[in-house]
Amino acid sequence: MAPEGDGDGGVVVTARVLRTGEAVEVAGDLLVAADGCTSAIRRRFLPELKLRYSGYCAWRGVFDFTGKEGCTTMVDIRRAYPELGNCLYFDLAYKTHAVLYELPKNRLNWLWYINGDEPELMGSSVTMKVSEATVSEMKEEAERVWCPELARLIGETAEPFVNVIYDAEPLPGLSWAGGRVALVGDAAHPTTPHGLRSTNMSIVDARVLGCCLARWGDGDAEPTSTPRRALAEYEAARRPVVAAQVLHARRLGRLKQGLGMGSTGDGEGFDSRTATEEEISQLRQSSMPYFSGAPTIE
Numbered sequence: 001m002a003p004e005g006d007g008d009g010g011v012v013v014t015a016r017v018l019r020t021g022e023a024v025e026v027a028g029d030l031l032v033a034a035d036g037c038t039s040a041i042r043r044r045f046l047p048e049l050k051l052r053y054s055g056y057c058a059w060r061g062v063f064d065f066t067g068k069e070g071c072t073t074m075v076d077i078r079r080a081y082p083e084l085g086n087c088l089y090f091d092l093a094y095k096t097h098a099v100l101y102e103l104p105k106n107r108l109n110w111l112w113y114i115n116g117d118e119p120e121l122m123g124s125s126v127t128m129k130v131s132e133a134t135v136s137e138m139k140e141e142a143e144r145v146w147c148p149e150l151a152r153l154i155g156e157t158a159e160p161f162v163n164v165i166y167d168a169e170p171l172p173g174l175s176w177a178g179g180r181v182a183l184v185g186d187a188a189h190p191t192t193p194h195g196l197r198s199t200n201m202s203i204v205d206a207r208v209l210g211c212c213l214a215r216w217g218d219g220d221a222e223p224t225s226t227p228r229r230a231l232a233e234y235e236a237a238r239r240p241v242v243a244a245q246v247l248h249a250r251r252l253g254r255l256k257q258g259l260g261m262g263s264t265g266d267g268e269g270f271d272s273r274t275a276t277e278e279e280i281s282q283l284r285q286s287s288m289p290y291f292s293g294a295p296t297i298e
């Protein structure tokens with residue numbers, strides 16, 4: 001995908017149709033890049049920007065208990081985690097943590113973060129397929145680390161997979177090409193997931209961008225200057241918020257993974273057995289900046 005100015009204040013995107021291989025040109029007033037954390041559109045404007053490996057990957061799985069509510073695994077997990085369905089559970093162990101919560105349609109979602117060297121990615125996806133041998137090792141390790149109920153759930157989940165966890169330093173801008181290209185969502189702020197609001201961040205970006213465009217579109221502003229002014233307002237509203245949230249999520253992840261908090265990742269890591277009250281209070285989700293709402297420009 002290659003966005004170019006069209007010389008007339010608009011933008012032209014050249015895209016390849018994957019099914020046919022054909023290249024097509026699409027002209028418009030504004031290109032909204034919502035193409036995720038490895039955004040090809042962002043790369044065009046920020047070719048030097050590198051994703052920053054967090055120091056850990058997440059094992060993930062979804063356990064489908066349709067028709068199995070009475071099985072031992074489900075009965076035991078509901079006994080061990082009685083508020084499933086009402087909350088997210090975080091389990092902390094030494095230099096690792098897990099998250100467990102219920103999804104609609106009879107499913108339990110679990111994530112287990114494991115420290116290690118950065119794996120080599122194939123292509124632009126941050127999701128990796130893993131061999132059966134690696135899955136078996138992970139399941140054995142779960143039995144050593146987690147309570148028997150969670151370890152059994154992990155062991156019985158079909159097709160667990162791995163996400164490599166990245167974020168990026170806050171971007172110098174969310175608007176490019178003279179106000180003709182806007183970045184939203186993970187394209188605008190690759191983030192580790194520990195703030196539990198990455199999707200909300202994307203949704204708020206879209207809402208604020210829409211409000212800014214509507215406001216400038218309604219007024220007497222010259223139509224050609226509308227996107228530039230709207231995008232300047234969008235950037236001013238969202239950039240400080242998403243920058244603070246990305247950096248906070250990074251810190252939260254390092255705390256939960258027992259990794260050093262120094263600027264280069266050095267220093268003593270958090271240890272739940274010896275943590276101070278202050279360190280423990282930092283683990284609260286409500287310490288996320290703009291926890292009770294970010295400006296929406298409405």
Ligand SMILES: Cc1cc2nc3c(=O)[nH]c(=O)nc-3n(C[C@H](O)[C@H](O)[C@H](O)COP(=O)(O)OP(=O)(O)OC[C@H]3O[C@@H](n4cnc5c(N)ncnc54)[C@H](O)[C@@H]3O)c2cc1C
Pocket residue numbers: 001034035036037039040058060111163184185186187193196197198199200202
């Ligand atoms: C381990 C993990 C746990 C998470 N947990 C949570 C959580 O608890 N709560 C939460 O809110 N968020 C969570 N997230 C984050 C959440 O998944 C993302 O923040 C959210 O999906 C970002 O939305 P997006 O639309 O910006 O990007 P994406 O969801 O990545 O969507 C981008 C889309 O663009 C498409 N695309 C990319 N390139 C092209 C192209 N060239 N042409 C056409 N299409 C293209 C992709 O196929 C994709 O469909 C988690 C993420 C991870 C990795």
